[in-house]
Amino acid sequence: MRIGELSRRTGVSERALRYYEEQGLLQPRRLPSGYREYRELDIAAVQRIRVLLDAGLNTAQIVEVLPCMVTDDGRLLPSCPELVDELVKQRDRIGAAIAELETTRSNLTRIIDNERR
Known part of the structure; x- marks a missing residue:
């Protein structure tokens, strides 16, 4: 999916999604045309990022903790x-x-x- 669809499906602006990529929080595949291509898994990643931002963590901290976070029954848990x-x-x-x-x-x-x- 392209960035516009990810934005619509997550409620996060395209600008914020680009920022998350710059910070290393998302790694979309780049098409030969230069367009970003996101996976279904990126929807959950964006949701986890938003929860962690709302919890007071900055993006540098989230880069460190995101690999140790899992979603269980809609709840974000440290693994x-x-x-x-x-x-x-x-x-x-x-x-x-x-x-x-x-x-x-x-x-x-x-x-x-x-x-x-």
Whole structure:
């Protein structure tokens, strides 16, 4: 299938699909005309990429973890034990960032409230 059809079937823009290819996340076959040709398996790969992006991973991280991810009954699961430790570290980094932002928001709220008195 060509990029337009993959875009329609996944809901991901052609631009994003080209970016995924640039980042090494997708490897479509190139036809002699230069057109990209995607396989049915690429639909699932794009869906996995989107889930991982939504989970806060960047494309460089996804390149590393994607080979260790499987889909089971519609759920994305790590298949490499060492990957779980890395995902826990990522989750903890996100939690720390959230805590820092909540503190910053509280400090700003306090400043705003003090001004209103």
